[in-house]
């Protein structure tokens with residue numbers, strides 16, 4: 209007789225990255241490293257490596273719908289994260305299913321463009337993302353550029369980050385983690401909740417291999433929420449995970465390489 213084992217569960221709704229550094233692949237590696245059972249609903253296939261994205265094929269909305277029904281009617285996720293959602297039709301499917309199944313602990317990473325510059329969200333889907341997905345989130349995790357697009361503000365300083373995060377918190381009624389990884393002076397992230405702003409200080413690590421940092425951070429937060437941690441603890445531990453994964457110094461590929469997910473083992 210095999211002893212019973214219980215694991216918390218996380219669903220990632222995102223695009224596939226053939227090079228394994230970002231998207232679904234980064235999410236599942238992070239979820240596994242966090243000691244949680246991972247599931248996926250794929251929104252798009254990308255032909256991608258450390259130097260860029262060469263092709264994108266989106267999933268048919270009916271197929272995304274079917275994936276989400278299969279998951280939610282069988283293994284109900286303790287947390288959900290979304291990454292590349294690509295267009296307004298797919299956003300509509302995701303929002304409808306998250307509401308229908310009353311999904312909890314929803315982490316929305318408002319992915320817009322890959323580090324290489326390729327678009328992962330159509331320009332005309334930004335309003336659908338704002339109106340349909342952000343209000344469902346427990347926490348959203350924009351980087352500086354995404355926070356600028358979502359708020360229509362220019363973000364140059366720590367003070368600007370606080371103002372943008374507060375605006376997002378008030379407009380969409382969700383907690384906000386504004387990521388500072390693209391500032392070269394530091395890697396300070398700002399968590400904005402009902403308690404106001406909280407800085408998560410980080411030193412800029414001189415590692416050019418940052419492919420998938422955002423995917424990894426949001427998956428680690430979702431995994432920690434699934435394990436029952438409060439949001440602040442979940443975000444602090446996720447920040448420690450990403451810092452370790454960058455400090456491990458993995459160096460693969462010819463461009464911005466992926467992170468090391470086994471560093472904690």
Ligand SMILES: Nc1ncnc2c1ncn2[C@@H]1O[C@H](COP(=O)(O)OP(=O)(O)OP(=O)(O)O)[C@@H](O)[C@H]1O
Pocket residue numbers: 230321322323350351352387388389390395396397410411412413414415418419420421422423425447450451454
């Ligand atoms: N060079 C760095 N040194 C230290 N921390 C970093 C560095 N780059 C990113 N981070 C951290 O990684 C996390 C993700 O932030 P980032 O701003 O890179 O997200 P992103 O732009 O959404 O990622 P992606 O490039 O995958 O789209 C944040 O916690 C950020 O502070």
Ligand SMILES: Cc1ncc(CO)c(N)n1
Pocket residue numbers: 222223224225230231232254256291292319321322323328419420421422423
């Ligand atoms: C599929 C996918 N999702 C997200 C990102 C952002 O890092 C990426 N490069 N590729």
